Amino acid sequence: MQISIVIPLLNEKESLKELHDWIAKVMQSNHFVYEIIFIDDGSIDGSWQTIQELSSSNSNVKGIRFLKNFGKSQALHAGFKATQGEVVITMDADLQDNPEEIPELYTLIKEDGNHIVSGWKKKRYDSIITKNIPSKLFNWAARKTSGLKLHDFNCGLKAYRNEVVKSIEVSGDMHRYIPVLAKNAGFSNITEKVVQHQARKYGNTKFGAERFINGFLDLITIWFVSKFGRQPMHLFGALGVLMFIVGFGFSIYLGVDKLFLNPTGRLITERPQFYIALTAMIIGTQMFLAGFLGEIIVRSRKSDTRYTISDKINV
Numbered sequence: 001m002q003i004s005i006v007i008p009l010l011n012e013k014e015s016l017k018e019l020h021d022w023i024a025k026v027m028q029s030n031h032f033v034y035e036i037i038f039i040d041d042g043s044i045d046g047s048w049q050t051i052q053e054l055s056s057s058n059s060n061v062k063g064i065r066f067l068k069n070f071g072k073s074q075a076l077h078a079g080f081k082a083t084q085g086e087v088v089i090t091m092d093a094d095l096q097d098n099p100e101e102i103p104e105l106y107t108l109i110k111e112d113g114n115h116i117v118s119g120w121k122k123k124r125y126d127s128i129i130t131k132n133i134p135s136k137l138f139n140w141a142a143r144k145t146s147g148l149k150l151h152d153f154n155c156g157l158k159a160y161r162n163e164v165v166k167s168i169e170v171s172g173d174m175h176r177y178i179p180v181l182a183k184n185a186g187f188s189n190i191t192e193k194v195v196q197h198q199a200r201k202y203g204n205t206k207f208g209a210e211r212f213i214n215g216f217l218d219l220i221t222i223w224f225v226s227k228f229g230r231q232p233m234h235l236f237g238a239l240g241v242l243m244f245i246v247g248f249g250f251s252i253y254l255g256v257d258k259l260f261l262n263p264t265g266r267l268i269t270e271r272p273q274f275y276i277a278l279t280a281m282i283i284g285t286q287m288f289l290a291g292f293l294g295e296i297i298v299r300s301r302k303s304d305t306r307y308t309i310s311d312k313i314n315v
Helices: 011-027 047-057 072-082 097-108 128-146 162-167 174-184 211-228 233-261 272-299
Strands: 002-011 034-040 061-066 086-090 115-121 158-159 190-194 309-313
Touching: 002 011, 002 072, 002 097, 011 034, 011 047, 011 097, 034 047, 034 072, 047 061, 047 309, 061 072, 072 086, 072 162, 072 174, 086 097, 086 162, 086 190, 097 115, 097 158, 097 190, 115 174, 128 174, 128 211, 158 162, 158 174, 174 190, 174 211, 211 233
Parallel strands: 002 034, 002 086, 034 061, 115 190
Antiparallel strands: 061 309, 086 158, 115 158
């Protein structure tokens, strides 16, 4: 198997047949041995029936159906587990990604030794206010925090070596940061390729303000995990000790002042320094315990990737 094409989708019935025919034409013209894996993420518009029909007419088509909508990350995770191809291509089902890019992406992985080739939609056909400007801000922040010099982290058109997708776990809403997850796993040969972007032909975009906000929150999460995910005590423990030392220092000062310098002055509990000391020591102790518990969880954690598959085709 040379190429596995993984396509997560939600309510994209109108575009599936056209997308399949386009991909099949490209695969056949380049004599690729391939599979197309559609992951139906809880569609309610009859997308699964279309996938069943495509599989009946083309044995290279496989399908995974979720019982309900679990999200793109979980869909990709399920697709990655099922792949058999040496190179794995991901693309969206809305016809905005061009299958004609696949042969060059395959070459960049197989012949140039890259672990990941990420698409870059240099010219976009999306709304400037609701998608283009937020996307530029998001990508700028992702570059600064991850150290990866990619222009379009969230482009659905990407190519991977098979060992990359088998080595990472995509959970939550981390599908935007698969290159970062791969980098953290040790796959350093990550590059990008300018790809053609097309205007949406059917349906409506799934992008909204909520996804934009969640994207930045996930970025903070993955930055923290990449820095301290394996050793949370290095952050929480250090901050906890610092806070405790500040609080303990105020306590020593109050004690010395009351016993030796000003024994007839105000009661310690009437002085604001007392509450600063008490609060700082409590917070310091809590942060230290948070780091300690984090270390225990890291050593015993299991993947939180959960989804329920209700049906499969040829997988």
